[in-house]
Amino acid sequence: MPEPRPPAASAPGGHRARLRADCESCFGLCCVAPAFSASADFAIDKGAGQACPHLRRDFRCAIHDRLRQEGFPGCGVYDCFGAGQQVAQVTFGGRDWRREPGIAGQMFQVFTVMRQLHELLWYLSEALTLKRARPVHRDLSRALDEAERLTRQGPGALAELDVAAHQRAVNTLLLRASELARAGARRTGADLRGADLTGRDLQGADLSGTSLRGARLIGADLRGADLRLADLTGADLRGADLSGADVSRTIFLTQSQLDAARGDLRTRLPPALIVPAHWPPTAMPGHS
Numbered sequence: 001m002p003e004p005r006p007p008a009a010s011a012p013g014g015h016r017a018r019l020r021a022d023c024e025s026c027f028g029l030c031c032v033a034p035a036f037s038a039s040a041d042f043a044i045d046k047g048a049g050q051a052c053p054h055l056r057r058d059f060r061c062a063i064h065d066r067l068r069q070e071g072f073p074g075c076g077v078y079d080c081f082g083a084g085q086q087v088a089q090v091t092f093g094g095r096d097w098r099r100e101p102g103i104a105g106q107m108f109q110v111f112t113v114m115r116q117l118h119e120l121l122w123y124l125s126e127a128l129t130l131k132r133a134r135p136v137h138r139d140l141s142r143a144l145d146e147a148e149r150l151t152r153q154g155p156g157a158l159a160e161l162d163v164a165a166h167q168r169a170v171n172t173l174l175l176r177a178s179e180l181a182r183a184g185a186r187r188t189g190a191d192l193r194g195a196d197l198t199g200r201d202l203q204g205a206d207l208s209g210t211s212l213r214g215a216r217l218i219g220a221d222l223r224g225a226d227l228r229l230a231d232l233t234g235a236d237l238r239g240a241d242l243s244g245a246d247v248s249r250t251i252f253l254t255q256s257q258l259d260a261a262r263g264d265l266r267t268r269l270p271p272a273l274i275v276p277a278h279w280p281p282t283a284m285p286g287h288s
Helices: 073-077 083-091 101-127 131-151 155-160 163-182 255-260
Strands: none
Touching: 073 255, 083 101, 101 131, 101 155, 101 163, 131 163
């Protein structure tokens, strides 16, 4: 399981401080429920609902302190947005899937749904901090309340929830909030939604106000880039170099995206996010 992160004391948005993984209150659900394939992110294949061989009986990871060295960087960047403890302690009332194997399948299914709902809660909470998105704040608040209501449902209702349909409705609202917020950028950013920018040299680029929703920025050089008011919803930042970049006001950036990227202590972060533990305190060797 990933390393528990402390809540950001200054996190804007009333809900986001609790949307943090509390692994002590979970039953290793992220180490069992999702499937993954052998790749640069995972050293082995693992089926959905199959416990990772490194998951100990106490639900801790046996190689947690050396995930990257053992070939599991994907585990290190995974973020459940607090869905694990919600499912374990609230939805299932502290019932343990190992002690009660009969609930295992449903618990893993509910965890997958809950994680998607909690991710939406993160985005909705952030959208409510965007001052220029005030015209849709009332709708955002209603959507947040509805998502909260859904998270409080019982296991059966959650397992049957059409979460994809709910996501589509909320994403339309989030897109509108993004458009309103980016309209306040000092320049009109380009629309690079879904663009393949893998390995692209974007050092020092002015990307403020740019839509990078779903863009592939794997290994991109973003050193010193200005990403304020850029929309990074779902952007793939694996291996991207954010050393010295300004993401302090980037829209819809998540901790897992930061954890997948490279950077240093010069990288300007939003107050709700923290410096990844694997980032060096200064620029990478050979970088300015």
